[in-house]
Amino acid sequence: MMSVLEQYSLLLALVLGIAATVLALYGLARAIGPAHREPGKDVPASSGALSRDPVWGRYHARYYGYALLFLAFDMEMAFMYPWAVVYREVGLVALYDMGVFLAILFLGLLYGWSQGALRRQ
Amino acid sequence: MYAQAFFVAVFGLAAIGFGVVVFRTSSMVRSALALLFSQTAVGCMFLAMQTEFLGVLQIMMMATEMSIMAIFMVMFMMDPGGMGGMDMTHQKRFSIGAGVVAAGVAIVVAFWADWGPVTVEAPDAAMQTRALGMELLGRSMLIFETAGITILTAMIAATAVAIPVQTTANSADKEDTE
């Protein structure tokens, strides 16, 4: 059995190994031949029209209502996992405790729903 | 022990490095993702310090939350692509001063605080998670439920502020402007 730190190092080695493999592949591809630079080739493909105009602008994400509620739900997960691990051991108190917590969150969801946060804006 | 210190240092430097990138770029998305990777590096520091649950949680939560921050920045900031080369820093003199003072305070606290005896061996990661759960359901239950209420408040506040209410007056108004 490996120690925890050894396991982390293994994961880190995996990350570095993959990065190195990919770089090696890129090197191989480069050895086969370089990309030929030509006009129009490096413009993002847009189905036959040459659109050189940049698109980085203020982007209207229509799901921002969901996004706001999601942030709250994401936060809640910090509590759920440790709770789940000791749940059986603690028993009914844990269910009751978490029930209250989830009910509060569900209330928030219902409020958002009623106010129209759960739709495309 | 030395390996741990080494990795803490490496990830710490990475965190600072990405933190610098946050302000050195004029692209909002780049800035947001640099902040994300800075936070990820902090999560890796937690891992190197053998607080596994905290580290993994940090790595997980930041990915989604910083990405959502990125989209909100793209929605509401001018020139999110940074094509205008906008400088993201303001009030340079004041902020440099504030930064230096804050760093000084942090260093002083770090050296002066009584950190207690160094733990020879950190408890097993599985034990940590279990202990955290017990804490949540025992002594800290009230804090835990208060957090629930706080999150609820945040949800209600966010919804009330951000979501336009559909009333008849509102829709009539909208038709006027169109």
Add this chain to the structure above:
Amino acid sequence: MNFAIVLFAWLGSAWLLAVIEGWTITGRLRLTAPLLSGLAHLGRESIVPRTPDRVFFETAPVLLLIVAVLGAAVLPLAPTLVIADLATGALFINAALAYVLVALIMAGWGPNGAYAMIGGWRFLGQLIAYAMLIVMPITAVAMRAESLVTTVIVGSQDSLWNIVYQPLGFVLFFIAAMALAFRAPFDLPTAPGELGGGVDAEYTGVRLAVLRLARLTLVITLASATTVFYLGGWHGPLLPPWAWSLIKTLAVAVLMLLAGRYLPRIREADLMRWCWTLGIPLALLNIIVVGLLVLVVP
């Protein structure tokens, strides 16, 4: 040693899956097809679009591959056959797979093209829809196993697989996993018919090969996660444990690949609405039902 065996097993499944995918599309079973197709990708030019954010463009495929493999690294093939048996394994998968989103945002933003950018931001919406349906069912799984360790989770299904114990959780998790893998019918960020390739659109040559490999690995990782969390992992009669793990994983992966052929792409608005107004209440219900079961059934 384990490391090498597991890595080899993952590579083998990726290859098999690629063969099967080719089979469903062309109708011919060619064992060398994935290798030839990879080699052909190497032979094509890898165009870098006139991209003002080259860092993003270059990082995205590699990041996607890394997180897919990291996710698989904590999933066991057999009781000891796992790269890293972390104490927070179930959480770690979530953490690794959250970076799929980061990779897609990078791939979408990098080329400064409209199709790709819309694809990237669409996937953020998709994540907001499916993420809770990954996290909440896993919580219910952890409740039964009393642990986040993946090997313990498989061990807890010794007598009864989770797919029977918590079928609702399985259905939610499986749908969410398909959405995470952004395969059809959840291929909103790549959608050929709507975005002409979306986030994939600007990748060519060797970068495209890496991207395709990453997407394939992602499917395997998610199929393996489904196996570990719901299908009893290595449990099964006669065959050795690793064989059962691989068979189940491949079966789930093929199911994920095939389902998309027979379904039209989901509307983004529908996906979000259903996930939040139906999925999350059901996931909460699943937690409560499992909570009662855990306490009532010894």
Add this chain to the structure above:
Amino acid sequence: MISDPTMTITGARQRQGRFTVLQKWVSRALAGNLSCLIVPGPEVALSHGLDVTAAGMRITATPRDASVLLIIGELSEKMSEAVAVLYAQMPRPRAIVILGGQPPSTLPDADFSAGVSQAGLIDAVDWLKRALAKGAFSDSPEDFDAAVLHARIDYVCPMHPEVVQNEPGSCPKCGMDLVAREAGESAPEHDHDHGHDHCEHRHHEHEHQHHDHAQQHEHHEHEHHHGHCHEHHDSHEHDHEQHEGHQHSHENHHDHGHKHQHDESDGDAEEKDSGHDHSGHHHGGHGHDSHEHGGHDHVGHGHSGHDHGGHDHGSSGFMSMVEVTKDLPRSADGLAMDWMEVPFGPVFPGLPGGLKLTLTLDGDGVTEGQATSLVGMINESEEGKEIDAETFIERLASAMPLASVSYRLLACLAIERASGLENDSATDHARDVALERERIASHLGWLAQLGRQLGFAWLTDRAATLQLEIRRASGKRLVELTPALQALAARLGRTPLLKSRLKGIGILPSGTAGLSGPVARAADDAGDAWARLWRRLDEMTTSLDFIKATGEPELPALRNIGRGSGTGEATVETPRGEARLSLELEHGQVKSYRLDTACSHHIGLVATLVEGRELGDALVAVGSLDLSPWEVIA
């Protein structure tokens, strides 16, 4: 048939040194993995009876993924330009195959050309495999360049958009100096009129932008195009020539270690401002904008980028977001966003080839859109040019690849009426059967297209297989295929997600003007995309019943009209709606004609269908009209 003795394809990759072992392997792999981009589109291949997948090529959605450019039929001038862009964006090694047409002037010679037939296609694939295995790498690959890849400059009068000249000068109407602009893509948009009140502002803005572009491209011409980043903040060097002072004065603002390119837009903004004589441009970037085009700032034109840069330099403290965003377009929920104009087409996998849909997107929502056809037939009878009746029929049929039998029939009927021929019921029946058979095939083609749009691979495969089978099937064979068609319809009824995808999308109520064909008939039900799907499936059944009752199909051929003269008019219910042809016949020659089709009317409905919809829904709505760009009469 062209065959190069050295077997090197025109789009070969550069080889460095000798042909290495690695390159040899890769070439073989390339030969075994042919993927093709079909121009104008896969639906045209299907309607010509070409089964590209069976020939051994994978059909791809984008040029980036393609190694073969497969061109079917003759291309219009605008399509030739589009095809040059697509070819330029394909990664090497790449090859061109042309079936049944001349190579467009914008492309290099075809690597392989043949007639439109499955045999020709199979030959092409065989040839390509051999050629790629041997000649994917070359010592001296030719550069590909086309005029469309560089902007052409037109000079227009700011007051009279109809005045367009090739050279600078003054307007013949008002004497004002002509303004340079980029020709091509954006040109038609100048002329269109949505009837929206902000339309006028957009005119201004376009010109403004073109002005900008123009200068940049003039510069490129000096440079002989050896720079490859022709994006428009690339006018850096150009600025140096004329505005060195500006450029240097801004250098110190750009010490972020960011890419150089970003700096340049400031210079751009400066130049634009000075050109318009705005002295206070540091603070007034937006003021200038607002007076120019009244609050319409499309990102696509890069205004926002420049202006924000300007803001920052001038501001002493924090900027007010309210102030800064007041000129941006407002979305329905009141948020100020940048809008971008995105082309979908002419070769877009989700739409029929040749149809170009231009959408103004606000996030992934459509604020406005319009469709144009790049391949539409021109409704003109060239004065003094009389066309032989047979030639006229052939020409009309080949101009409408998606419904050639219907138009062949239409032309035959009109000519026969003009020459005063009586109807012959036996011929009529056989022709009607052919028409109904084409209706089934055409609707199947639409289903395949729907499958491509929705990523519903099974539907695409199934519908395409049936379409290929039915195209030229005998009456008996058609009757045999009835169960297969019924099974397809039943399957669609059971498919989950399909209804939620189509229901309520693209609603056209029954009163809408200009509706015809299945679209009109579906308007009597719910009038949405779902109703149109079922209307078409119903029509397939009805057509089958008609064929069962009537007999064998026979392709319409002109009966002997002698050298008759007169005028005649005929209407045919084509798969897409009613087509009407009136013509004047003189001694067996068509003197003049006038054609009116359903698609010409339907294409005008696109703007109302897409407005305010989500991008995916907008595309489904447009797709559900079953527009054939060929049948759009200019």
